[in-house]
Amino acid sequence: DTGVSQNPRHKITKRGQNVTFRCDPISEHNRLYWYRQTLGQGPEFLTYFQNEAQLEKSRLLSDRFSAERPKGSFSTLEIQRTEQGDSAMYLCASSQTEGGEKLFFGSGTQLSVL
């Protein structure tokens, strides 16, 4: 069990640029979640995958955001035409279907949009 891995740890970009983050969940976990956390707030749910299927998306996930999980393994979160309001920590978590209430979180990707 190597834990949930997220890359990069930090990303600085200019407004209007596209960015992509990667999450590698724990290998046997079929559930994968993306959350966003801003300073002084708790994580907010963005989207959820069961294997390769994206089954739920939050209203927070605007059209500029897209997430994929090809082959039900790693996942990517892309933000197009970034805005300063996108600056946040993006967290990935995974779990098994059984005992799925215990989520394992990665250390996150800190995005700064200048």
Place this chain on the structure above:
Amino acid sequence: GDSVTQMEGPVTLSEEAFLTINCTYTATGYPSLFWYVQYPGEGLQLLLKATKADDKGSNKGFEATYRKETTSFHLEKGSVQVSDSAVYFCALSDGGATNKLIFGTGTLLAVQP
């Protein structure tokens, strides 16, 4: 919708002091309740959980009891250590197909030697 409210921090305590971090929730169903902890530079970790009313979750000396009548899940520890310094998040899961978590805003605990 479902929500979690927890006491604002920071909470500053001396080593061996008693800790309480308050958490209340609003939910339409029968949620499971959790405390997650985030140590500096690390990811969120599950600290303890309770899945039904009157259940007590416990781990590493921390305890929390699921109180349906007061819709609360307060975190307590009898004697804190410097190593307990972290941000603590209360959360609920509605137990639906997604099992997504709804978090409170977090409470920073700073324990001084």
